[in-house]
Amino acid sequence: MPSELLANFDFLYLGEFVTINTKESGILIHLEEKNILPLGYELLEYESKGFMNASIVQDFPLRGKAIFYSIRKRRWRHKTESNKIISRDFSFLADKTRMTADLADFLKDRGWRW
Numbered sequence: 001m002p003s004e005l006l007a008n009f010d011f012l013y014l015g016e017f018v019t020i021n022t023k024e025s026g027i028l029i030h031l032e033e034k035n036i037l038p039l040g041y042e043l044l045e046y047e048s049k050g051f052m053n054a055s056i057v058q059d060f061p062l063r064g065k066a067i068f069y070s071i072r073k074r075r076w077r078h079k080t081e082s083n084k085i086i087s088r089d090f091s092f093l094a095d096k097t098r099m100t101a102d103l104a105d106f107l108k109d110r111g112w113r114w
Contacts, residue, residue, distance in 0.1 A: 001029075001082050002059070002102065004090065005031060005069065005071075006031040008033060008034060008036075008088070008090070009029045009031035009032060009033055009034060009071065010031065010032050010033075010034055011029070011030075012030040012032055013030050013033065014027055014028065014029045014030065015028050015030075016028075016065075024066065025065050025066075026065050026066035026067065026068060026072060027062065027065055027066070027067050027068070028056075028068045028069075028070055029068070029069050029070070030054075030070045030072075031067075031069055031071050031072065032051065032072045032074075033051070033071075033074040034074075035074060037067065037076060037086075038086060038087075038088045041076070041086060041096060044073070044079075045078055045079055045080075046076040046077065046078055046079065047076060047079055047087065048073065048074060048075075048076055049075055049076060049085070050074075051072040051073065051074055051075065051096050052072065052073045052074075052075055052087065053071070053072075054070045054071060055070075056068050056069070056070055056071075057069045057071055059102075060072065060102070061108070066077060073088065073090075074087065074088075075085070075086055075087045075110050
């Protein structure tokens, strides 16, 4: 698991799945962002206001099984300016993909394009 996931998210649970059409199996790991404000913001000014919709992100296979993370990012709202909402930017996720940056780099090195 990428170290950024371990540092910023709490593990909730995992489950195995089998696709209906291809009968391939995989593991889905459910993660929820810790209630820690991003750097540069004051705890007295912001409050946690739940989560954004979960994103599904693919990572390297493990023992022949696809690995996916269901990631719920947290959002915080300014206590006096309710239209001011912040969330953390995670650079370990590759831009314009649904995979970790490490997996995207690995595939790019082998000529795979999305």
